[in-house]
Amino acid sequence: MSLATETVAESTAVPEDDPRRARAAVFALARFEARDLLRYIPVLATLVLYVGWTAWTLFHQQDGMEAFPALQDADRDTQSGPLLLGIALFVCVNRCTLRSRRRGTDRQFDVLVMEPWRRTVAHVLSVVPFAVLTALVVLGEFTRQALRPGAVGHGSPAELAVGPLYVLLCGVLGVLLARLVPSTFAAPIGVIALFVLSVFLSAGTADAQWSRWLSPIVDETSNNTVLPADLVGRPAAWHALYLTGLVLLLALVAVLVSGGRTRLLKAGTAGALALTVAGAVGQSGGVSPELAAAREQASVAPQRDQSCVRHGGSTYCAFPEWTGRTGDWAGVVDRVQALAGGTAARQPLLVRQRIDARYGLSGDAAIEPLTAPHQVTVGSRWGGNRVPEFAVAVAYVLVAGDESKGGELCDGRVVTAMWLALGRDSDPMADLANVRLDDSVTGSAYVLAPTSGLSMTAGQTDVVRELLGRPRAEVTASVQRHWSELTAPGVSTAQVARMLGTEVPKGADDCAQE
DSSP states (O other): OHHHHHHHHHHTOOOTTOHHHHHHHHHHHHHHHHHHHTTSHHHHHHHHHHHHHHHHHHHSOOOGGGGSOBHHHHHHHTSSTTHHHHHHHHHHHHHHHTHHHHTTOHHHHHTSSSOHHHHHHHHHHTTHHHHHHHHHHHHHHHHHHHTSTTOBSOOOHHHHTHHHHHHHHHHHHHHHHHHHSOOTTHHHHHHHHHHHHHHHHHHHTTSOHHHHTTSSOOOOOOSSOOOOGGGOOOOHHHHHHHHHHHHHHHHHHHHHHTTOOOHHHHHHHHHHHHHHHHHHHHTTSOSOHHHHHHHHHHHHOGGGTOEEEEETTEEEEEOGGGGGGHHHHHHHHHHHHTTOOGGGGGOOOEEEEOOOOTTOTTOOOOOOOOOSTTEEEEOSOOSTTHHHHHHHHHHHHHHHSSHHHHTTOOSTHHHHHHHHHHTTOSSHHHHHHHHBTTOOSSSOEEEOOSSOOEEEOHHHHHHHHHHHHSOHHHHHHHHHHTHHHHTSTTOOHHHHHHHHTOOOOOSOSSGGGO
């Protein structure tokens, strides 16, 4: 390898006063170094893993909530993919930069006309192809998500730029470390030192905004809530500016350390430092009063930000980015009402999308149930378990009248509500398990819903399971025929079982007795 390097360096030896040929020599050496990086197992393995895993996720059909992505979250999901690739580049670029020292060929380089700082520039440029490849992977990953039929919202170009900038930053940092500490042990120790520094910095500043955003990748994800893009509030543009300035700063410092002393380099270093500081200051501002007020309004008075559409006899109100999803919600409402009896089968409902944005992206606060009659809450996530959970909310509002009373159901009406929620599902037993907290289909369990759920006793579970195994038309006719009795407050589970023709369960009759 050393012989090959020397050959390239010798072939790129040019007169110093010929800038055009000097640049060509630097680019030739950069191309060689980029190809040489692929010969390092850590770089090749992490690159294949990153590209291969991303390609598999792109072309593998995903169901559930993955089929309904929010693009304001999907852009951040591209940032963690190149994490290992960046670490591998940091270590291997460092080794490439120290190759001549390890092989004892520094003195041979000293007799060539290509100055050391130009060789440093070539090492920095050797990382660029990996950043470009990362950018293409990120673009493909995000485009695939955006083309999904169930996609909502919009992404941020600044968030998408973080992955490629992170790869560049790791490579440049490896070059700078080699120029400052010319030892092959410095890079592995440097990885550990950076990790320890980040932990101590986070603990020492109580994870303050300014210290958290000094990290190249800042992850913030809620498991249950997707915020509208305007309420996300991440300083993505400032962070991209900070990373860009930091990459330029480290690269130019490495060139200066290698002997580059031109005025242009010094001026560029000063400019890069200014960009880095401006980005760091800009991203440290925290949540503005205007954003906090907007989040408060979206949480406590969402009707001011929402638009409503009608499907059938019901009204569906959503934040602007979700209005295209109201048809999916209406399909669930129609499916549940088709099994109901009495006036509930024709009862107009108001379905309102609700979130709690007051705690930002990391908040997972529970949403209080609505007390107004015939109003149902739907969340900002859809697909997977969120569908039967919404069906449960629609069902217990039809049975009890409103959400607050529906969440308190404990008697035999639980059976009716669960039959309405699951009776027309294509795989009702699977959805019965999905909506229960412990994923069971036997015994007692807590049933999930967008606001408050409800408790099922073991006996109620047995009755519901038997109903789901019988012909749907037969059960529907029984439910509609006995609708008034089935939805009367205080009706026991045993009475419901007798009316619907199932085996009367033994043990506790409602959740209060368990």
